[in-house]
Amino acid sequence: MNKRSIAVALTIAGSDSGGGAGIQTDLRTFAFHCVHGTSAITCITAQNTLGVTRVDAMPKEAIIAQIQAVVEDIGVQAAKTGMLLNQDIIAAVAEQVKVLQINNLVVDPVMVSRAGAQLIDDQAINTLRHDLIPQAAIVTPNRYEAQILSGLEITNLEEMQTAAQVIHQQLNVNAVLVKGGGMSGAGRGVDVWFDGDKLEVLKTEVVDTKNTHGTGCTLSAAIAANLALGHDLWTAVQEAKKYVTTALQYSLDIGQGQGPVGHFFPLLPSRDSSAHFS
Template sequence: MNAQTISRVPVALTIAGSDSGGGAGIQADLRTFAFNCVHGTSAITCVTAQNTLGVVRVDAMPVEAVVAQIQAVVKDIGVQAAKTGMLLNQEIIFAVAQQIETLQINNLVVDPVMVSRTGAQLIDNEAIKTLCNALIPKATIVTPNRYEAQILSGLQIHSLDDMGKAAQIIHKNLGAKAVLVKGGGMEGNLRGVDVWFDGEKLEILTTKQIETTNTHGTGCTLSAAIAANLAMGEDLWPAVQQAKEYVTTALCYALNIGKGQGPVGHFFPLLQN
């Protein structure tokens, strides 16, 4: 029996860190790609020792190794979309931005992993400047959480109106084609409400609130799902809407594993049968 070859399978690339606990980062991105019918490729920027309780250690990959991974994938396989996650330091961010431009990688989703959903800063100020100046201007869409949007816009965000203003400022000042300010870190009825702005439309993206503490990897999963949908040929706004639906359903099947915050259930299609 001969193997069946599926031609012209869409390919997406994730440029991000490895999560040893499997809930976020490269691991979450590749599962998201797979369950959205896209072949996933990767360039690992850093290796973390972490679990559901937190991060124990982070080791950066050499810049040359990050660049080599990106080039190896793009020059042979090619990619229809890419996403960035944890880039960790200024040198890696600048190198990734250069490769995006040199290799003409389109449909770029930038998840600006700078601050956790609880407000803890994850990269230094110089790295943030490089992210703003070198990478975000190349983005098809940038997906900051509440605290990242505060840094990128210079606004304090407490309301839906604040989220909209921040999205518009980020779009105007940093050059991404579209901005999605995520509301996972908001409180009350705004928790999980996202705000989109593309220079013309300001849209509020809402879904049902899922009551679970197992939400590790939601940001990675959303940006990966957007990239997967773009690789499949979807227009940007529908790609975002479909990605939001995917994450919401994955939260319904969140995994109660470990002693802390478990991950979302990326493979919920298998669990529905």
């Protein structure tokens, strides 16, 4: 019997015990794109809707072993990175991407929260800039991450556009998507794409919900899933943004803080909201 051709994607990221972001969100996103999800866990977090209370890094040898086990046997058509936590892990992942020739890499440069808090140190950021991002098909920084990568202050759409072009040029990356989820006013929810040729502004409906945990992870995972399915990069980004917007419409009002986006909206019989949705 011939094996059925199944698209496979790999997420290299941290575990979120609350299920709202990280590995858990990435695997759900892959599944709802009918893509088989594989994973390499970089760190373990204790977190919920109220925040993170503990983070433990995985040994880099364990991370390398996870990546090799998946790629050398199953193979992957696309991959994404999320929280890589420290310089040693970033360097190890970058080396594996190169050695194993992992293509269609989506780098979500998790280094600053949407609120502006820096999550990794300057040495780790430098390694991310020089070793990993140049290997990416696309990098997806939020506003604050784009500020660090470009060295520019970003307060409006025009500055987002300039930053995207600067990041593309200085980091030698294939394409950049600067996310406006943390922006206010007219810039809220507006993303900027630049691939060295085309500068585009992506706008979708703004969803009024406080439950937005995991949007960045979901977007990058959805881009990777669409790439694994064979879509070109521009199409993958557009489809991913639509997916995130709908998931926000069905975000989950759980816990006492900020709930996650709702990935399983395709399973709802009529996509009607219920008491469990915001």
